[in-house]
Amino acid sequence: MIEKAEGTFESVMRAVRGVTRAVAAQVDDLVQRPDVLVVEFGVELSAQAGAVVTAAGASAQLKISLTWNK
Incomplete structure (x- = not known):
């Protein structure tokens, strides 16, 4: 199980x-690059009852924040 996880x-x-x-x-292609780039990932793995992680469904959320201090 550990190897599969x-x-x-x-x-x-x-x-x-x-x-x-x-x-x-x-971001490198932007004319004015941001001073701060934050990329947040929310990853959720869920397995069916009695199943190992290999039979898991996966979903992910992605949040990107760009900040210019000028």
Whole structure:
């Protein structure tokens, strides 16, 4: 079970890294880059009763905040 949970966590983290890179690339293209960039992830993994994490459904929320101090 632990190996399956670790595999699921690793796949979530790969997705988080991919989204983070994509957000950073888009921000780099802005004419005026923000002073602060905050990317918040809310990841929820839920498994059916008696099932292991491999039979889990996944949902995620993403919040991006840009701040200019000028």
